[in-house]
Amino acid sequence: MADNQLRVGEAIIDLLAREYGVDVVFGIPGVHNIEIYRGLHRSGVRAISPRHEQGAGFMADGWSIVTGRPGVCVLISGPGITNVMTPIAQAYHDSRPMFVLASTTPTNALGKGFGPLHDLPDQAAIVRTICAFSETVTDPSQLPALIERAWNVFSSDRPRPVHIAIPMDVLEQTCQPFTRVHMSSAKPVADKQVIDRAVEILNSAVSPVIIAGGGTIDASAQVTALAEKLDAPVLLTGNAKGVVPSSHRLCAGNCLIFGRVQRDVETADVVIVVGTELSDTDLYNNGRALSFSGKVVRIDIDREQLTRRVTPTVGLVGDAAITMQAIISGLKPRFKTNGENRAQIWRDHSRAKTNKIFVPWLTAIEAELPSNAIVALDSTQLAYSAHWWLPATQPRSWLAPYGFGTLGCALPMAIGASIATPDRPVLAIVGDGGWLFTVAEMAAAKDLNSKIVVLLWDNRGYEQIRDSFDDVAAPQMGVDVSSHDPVAIARGFGWTASEVTTPEQLSISLRAAFANTGPQFIRVLVK
Secondary structure, X not given: OOOOOEEHHHHHHHHHHHHHOOOEEEEOOOOOOHHHHHHHHHHOOEEEOOOOHHHHHHHHHHHHHHHOOOEEEEEOOOHHHHHHHXXXXXXXXXXXXXXXXXXXXXXXXXXXXOOOOXXXXXHHHHHHOOOOEEEEOOOHHHHHHHHHHHHHHHHXXXXXXEEEEEXXXXXXXXXXXXXXXXXXXXXXXXXXXXXXXXXXXXXXXXXXXXXEOHHHOOOHHHHHHHHHHHOOOEXXXXXXXXXXXXXXXXXXXXXXXXXXHHHHHHOOOEEEEEOOOOOHHHHOOOOOOOOOOOEEXXXXXXXXXXXXXXXXXEEEEOOHHHHHHHHHOOOOOOOOOOHHHHHHHHHHHHHHOOOOOOHHHHHHHHHHOOOOOEEEEOOOHHHHHHHXXXXXXXXXXXXXXXXXXXXXXXXXXXXXXXXXXXXXXXXEEEEHHHHOOOXXXXXXXXXXXXXXXXXXXXXOOOHHHHHHHHHOOOOOOOOOOOOOOHHHHHHHOOOEEEEEOXXXXXXXXXXXXXXXXXXXXXXXXXO
């Protein structure tokens, strides 16, 4: 091989590191992607090894939420891809960037059904439905343009995962170092006449309300400024938690799931909906779309999203920050009305409706949670109430499986977050059922000496599903599962571990855990 040549696997990583700033990837090496790992070693890119490809995807997703950059997964063909499809789908549902680079079957066997190791009939097709695009590349010269296209999706469109599959024999080929293919891209900009119409509506509003979704995650200043200019309370979807600090007088928090709040919003004279699907998982009202009696101003980077579930009075296609800033500049000064009062009423209502079983535990967590903490939540009953109870002081600090509702994601997402910001404390709230889905990643956290605290809510099974069986008078089956001795399991992985049975004990244990280094595990044994 000539001195100025690289293997294709090396050339890909060289391009990603040199031109796109990729400095960490998540994946498990195998015989089919060794050439990519050769490139990682050559370029000095950090490679994080989980214990399962599902862990790689969730780590990349958690890392991406915190950093705002696409998480990168490096995987083998076949089971490497099928194992990571759940976190890919989660990132797709919650509109987050993820770059999935994988080997695939050798070129001479693609789609032939010869039965080579790790063969899939069409790897790219299998994941295409949960990606912005998914392609198999047999000609290395196509790679720079595809990688540029991926980063354009991440930076100027609705962010979604991208998957590129490369046959292992192509990865082994030699080539010249890749040159970046610059392709023009820009975020859509709302039409001025439409902005003027939105400004006209907002200037005449009496009791406006803002609903901010995950599309505002990098528009914190603009959401806050718009709320203050209008004296409008802000309701946040889960993916927008922290966009307006929980302590802000106009922040109503994550209480849009409550019927009373939905009814109040539906009667507001103007509602501004920014960067959200207003999906079932944002509302939890048995699939009913909100029926607004007043005017609706909707902002979204995705044109097709503007009329889904809600037909707005004015729809603006554009980046949330840029569009809101344009609107703010046209608003007239106004007196404070009742925005702060409405936000307080909704916050109080959500706390009053919280199951009394969880209140003392949530109060204990809230008291001990550091102000700069990152919180990762799994699908478990304590975490459901934590969504509206616990505070968030800044965006990109709240990690949860909203769109896809996965089990087991909190632990690996917390690990990814800790890799992104090793100096910030990270709390993961998991249930004893979901925790077992990815328990092996405790080994990865120990290897990384991650500064994370896992709080295990242990009700010895799938309590939420037990309740669901009871709600429809069906006999319970398959819901009484147990990990038997989670503290021993945690210690076996090298974690510092303890068990508590009261909120007072939890406060003490959390205080100690946040003060210590390395991974910490607290089992809350629910009586």
